[in-house]
Amino acid sequence: DSGVTQTPKHLITATGQRVTLRCSPRSGDLSVYWYQQSLDQGLQFLIQYYNGEERAKGNILERFSAQQFPDLHSELNLSSLELGDSALYFCASSLGTSGKRGNEQFFGPGTRLTVL
Amino acid sequence: AQSVTQLGSHVSVSEGALVLLRCNYSSSVPPYLFWYVQYPNQGLQLLLKYTSAATLVKGINGFEAEFKKSETSFHLTKPSAHMSDAAEYFCAVSDSWGKLQFGAGTQVVVTP
Numbered sequence: 001d002s003g004v005t006q007t008p009k010h011l012i013t014a015t016g017q018r019v020t021l022r023c024s025p026r027s028g029d030l031s032v033y034w035y036q037q038s039l040d041q042g043l044q045f046l047i048q049y050y051n052g053e054e055r056a057k058g059n060i061l062e063r064f065s066a067q068q069f070p071d072l073h074s075e076l077n078l079s080s081l082e083l084g085d086s087a088l089y090f091c092a093s094s095l096g097t098s099g100k101r102g103n104e105q106f107f108g109p110g111t112r113l114t115v116l
Numbered sequence: 117a118q119s120v121t122q123l124g125s126h127v128s129v130s131e132g133a134l135v136l137l138r139c140n141y142s143s144s145v146p147p148y149l150f151w152y153v154q155y156p157n158q159g160l161q162l163l164l165k166y167t168s169a170a171t172l173v174k175g176i177n178g179f180e181a182e183f184k185k186s187e188t189s190f191h192l193t194k195p196s197a198h199m200s201d202a203a204e205y206f207c208a209v210s211d212s213w214g215k216l217q218f219g220a221g222t223q224v225v226v227t228p
């Protein structure tokens with residue numbers, strides 16, 4: 001158990017809909033990262049937050065947005081869903097923002113999104 | 117830009133045999149490199165990380181990796197495979213903000 005929790009575990013929805021994925025980081029971690037894992041694209045970084053502020057953006061679509069709240073939990077919002085958005089979405093957390101020693105990322109179990 | 121390339125999307129090893137998973141990196145600055153393992157229907161778990169302290173890095177479950185700057189490689193090895201090693205393994209490089217760039221992954225199958 002990494003200490004990172006994600007809800008829900010599974011989500012099945014229809015094209016055009018909007019969903020929200022939730023992540024609670026490990027106690028004490030200030031950084032939250034979101035990744036998407038799909039068969040055709042592999043594991044891709046989406047976005048990073050540190051202590052409530054956006055710090056880095058990756059291959060995140062405009063239809064997707066995220067935020068980190070004062071209690072440090074984060075939500076990833078996916079809207080106007082398409083079939084191709086079906087994937088496993090992981091949240092990870094770390095203590096700080098640096099890639100240097102000590103900034104190990106701990107991954108949650110993921111949310112499997114299926115768009116029908 | 118930083119990137120990693122994993123050679124071989126599937127590797128089959130016999131139980132008790134050497135496990136060797138290959139990873140080459142590309143980075144304009146000294147890299148921070150990681151190996152993660154993903155068991156079926158689970159999240160990623162850190163096996164080991166290289167942060168320039170030592171070129172031979174020991175991780176969990178008997179895995180180790182050697183950083184070779186001249187070859188831009190960070191291959192993962194385990195002397196003797198166990199059935200429980202069957203999983204997908206990802207090599208990753210971190211940028212200065214900490215975000216990870218993953219390789220495509222290598223699926224390891226262990227045969228009795």
